Amino acid sequence: MSAPVASNAAGAQPGFLRLRSVSLRFALVYGILFVCSALLFLSFIWWGTVGLLEHRVEQAITIDSRALFSVWEESGPSGLTMIIDDRLEQDVDDNALYLLVNKDGKWIAGNLAEWPRQILPNHHWFSLPVQRAYTQDIAKVRAYALPDGYRLLIGRDISGRTLLRKMLTDTLLWAWIMVSLLAIGGGWLIRRLFRHVIHSISRTTQAITHGDMSRRMPVQGSDDELDEIAKTINEMLDRISRLMDGVRQVSNAIAHDLRTPITRARTQLEDAALHAKNEAELRAAIDKAVGNLDNVTSICEALLRIAQIESGARRSAFTLFDLIPALQDVCELYEAVAEDHGLIFKQNLPTHLPFFGDRAMFQQAVANLLDNAIKFSPPNGTITLSAEIVSTARRSDGNRGKLLNLSVTDEGIGMNEEDMARASERFFRAEQARNTPGSGLGLALVQAIVQLHDGQLQLASNSPGLITRIEIPLPDAEIVSPATPPAEHAIINS
Amino acid sequence: MRIMPGPKPIIITSDSVAFCFRLSRVIDSYNKGTLPRKIIQLREEGTDLCRQGLVRSGLARLRRAIISLKRTPP
Ligand SMILES: Nc1ncnc2c1ncn2[C@@H]1O[C@H](COP(=O)(O)OP(=O)(O)OP(=O)(O)O)[C@@H](O)[C@H]1O
Ligand SMILES: [Mg+2]
Numbered sequence: 001m002s003a004p005v006a007s008n009a010a011g012a013q014p015g016f017l018r019l020r021s022v023s024l025r026f027a028l029v030y031g032i033l034f035v036c037s038a039l040l041f042l043s044f045i046w047w048g049t050v051g052l053l054e055h056r057v058e059q060a061i062t063i064d065s066r067a068l069f070s071v072w073e074e075s076g077p078s079g080l081t082m083i084i085d086d087r088l089e090q091d092v093d094d095n096a097l098y099l100l101v102n103k104d105g106k107w108i109a110g111n112l113a114e115w116p117r118q119i120l121p122n123h124h125w126f127s128l129p130v131q132r133a134y135t136q137d138i139a140k141v142r143a144y145a146l147p148d149g150y151r152l153l154i155g156r157d158i159s160g161r162t163l164l165r166k167m168l169t170d171t172l173l174w175a176w177i178m179v180s181l182l183a184i185g186g187g188w189l190i191r192r193l194f195r196h197v198i199h200s201i202s203r204t205t206q207a208i209t210h211g212d213m214s215r216r217m218p219v220q221g222s223d224d225e226l227d228e229i230a231k232t233i234n235e236m237l238d239r240i241s242r243l244m245d246g247v248r249q250v251s252n253a254i255a256h257d258l259r260t261p262i263t264r265a266r267t268q269l270e271d272a273a274l275h276a277k278n279e280a281e282l283r284a285a286i287d288k289a290v291g292n293l294d295n296v297t298s299i300c301e302a303l304l305r306i307a308q309i310e311s312g313a314r315r316s317a318f319t320l321f322d323l324i325p326a327l328q329d330v331c332e333l334y335e336a337v338a339e340d341h342g343l344i345f346k347q348n349l350p351t352h353l354p355f356f357g358d359r360a361m362f363q364q365a366v367a368n369l370l371d372n373a374i375k376f377s378p379p380n381g382t383i384t385l386s387a388e389i390v391s392t393a394r395r396s397d398g399n400r401g402k403l404l405n406l407s408v409t410d411e412g413i414g415m416n417e418e419d420m421a422r423a424s425e426r427f428f429r430a431e432q433a434r435n436t437p438g439s440g441l442g443l444a445l446v447q448a449i450v451q452l453h454d455g456q457l458q459l460a461s462n463s464p465g466l467i468t469r470i471e472i473p474l475p476d477a478e479i480v481s482p483a484t485p486p487a488e489h490a491i492i493n494s
Numbered sequence: 495m496r497i498m499p500g501p502k503p504i505i506i507t508s509d510s511v512a513f514c515f516r517l518s519r520v521i522d523s524y525n526k527g528t529l530p531r532k533i534i535q536l537r538e539e540g541t542d543l544c545r546q547g548l549v550r551s552g553l554a555r556l557r558r559a560i561i562s563l564k565r566t567p568p
């Protein structure tokens with residue numbers, strides 16, 4: 001048991017009994033608790049039976065001695081002799097022992113042949129071997145000194161009780177041994193169970209540390225705590241691999257999407273340096289290159305914005321405001337653009353819509369959706385922006401929740417199911433979108449903003465065209481009129 | 495409680511035929527002749543058992559006889 005304790009490396013094979021293992025500690029605690037409580041319980045039983053029997057005998061002798069003393073005081077040795085004879089004649093239990101001797105140790109009365117040499121009249125309890133007709137028994141006796149050197153011995157033959165006591169003691173001892181065995185067995189079982197659980201966790205996590213991200217905890221399907229842990233860990237791993245995939249994909253995309261404008265700018269500059277014939281051509285080339293580099297800057301800015309929004313730091317800037325004027329501001333801008341593209345722009349908005357969030361950011365999200373709708377629509381199509389409040393099913397806190405349902409509908413080229421699933425990834429652009437300008441970051445930004453507001457972004461087919469829908473839960477206290485300043489809102493809410 | 499190491503056990507003198515006869519005499523000393531039948535029977539059985547060597551069984555019967563004698567007023 002000594003070698004495994006010294007196991008050094010974390011990856012070292014666990015020994016059969018490792019003192020510093022949690023499972024062994026648990027098993028030990030379990031076993032010790034079990035054995036100790038059994039010991040306590042059984043000694044209580046022992047005390048209640050065997051202890052009580054002995055106590056009864058002692059009590060009987062003490063009471064008897066008091067009666068004999070009072071007889072002695074009344075009528076001296078002769079009276080005591082008579083009483084002792086009487087007691088012996090009527091001792092149906094056949095277990096009483098008496099002996100009265102004078103100061104020379106000479107027998108006066110009783111049923112013992114002689115005064116046992118070792119017993120002094122000092123009121124102590126003694127166990128005395130006695131010889132009966134057929135057997136050798138054990139008696140419990142007590143000796144008393146009387147006036148004039150007389151000595152009195154009172155006792156009871158307790159061999160019947162001794163047998164019972166031995167039986168009880170043996171039974172309880174065996175019971176304890178059995179319980180201890182059970183405790184050892186139970187402890188071993190607990191240890192195995194525990195080791196099994198912990199090992200399966202550590203095996204999986206070790207595999208993952210060594211780079212196998214596809215490994216998952218086994219789920220037994222019993223819906224217990226262990227399954228819960230396994231599920232949580234699996235979910236965590238799923239999320240980690242999704243994030244890692246995202247990071248990988250984004251860095252690939254960055255590398256690719258930034259390279260294109262930079263390379264283009266470089267080619268343009270090089271071309272101009274070699275072939276430009278006059279200053280005007282040179283300037284034109286430089287302007288083009290600057291445009292391409294501006295594109296790079298804007299991609300970087302967009303990426304940074306998304307990252308900042310995803311970190312959740314902007315949530316502190318949330319206020320309560322009326323969404324309708326904010327939306328109308330955006331619409332004003334895009335009405336003109338839609339008109340330029342020969343599109344019809346319809347709005348379907350209520351008069352007031354109290355909303356809790358970041359005004360500028362929400363405007364940005366709606367602008368991105370409108371931008372896409374216009375960009376991917378052929379002329380003469382209709383674009384609709386609509387917003388409404390819907391009440392949802394009862395929530396866990398008992399309140400009937402309210403939901404903002406905002407959608408942008410177009411009649412453009414639309415997207416297939418596969419592309420819809422990936423549309424909000426950074427840099428994703430569908431095949432049909434290759435020849436339209438853009439960097440594939442618009443919907444990623446919308447997604448980040450919607451998530452910051454605890455909402456959901458959904459894409460659906462409009463055949464022809466696309467419906468982009470934003471659903472965001474509204475605060476409970478939207479009964480407060482939108483004109484109410486946010487400060488008061490906070491007071492009512494608290 | 496001390497356990498006596500003494501190898502020699504003390505003899506209990508009441509476990510003897512002599513004590514049987516003594517109890518029998520005690521019974522007789524209660525007005526002889528008018529003893530109830532039951533007591534006479536117990537006494538006979540007791541002394542018989544003692545004679546056969548079953549001292550403690552004999553004693554038990556004789557003691558029972560004495561106790562019932564003491565209970566019934568003469
Ligand atoms: N209204 C729409 N109709 C058809 N396809 C769309 C629509 N909105 C988005 N898409 C598809 O989803 C892709 C991702 O859109 P996203 O807004 O993220 O990028 P983008 O518009 O191409 O570029 P950016 O918005 O950065 O200028 C688009 O390239 C396009 O393929
Ligand atoms: Mg876009």
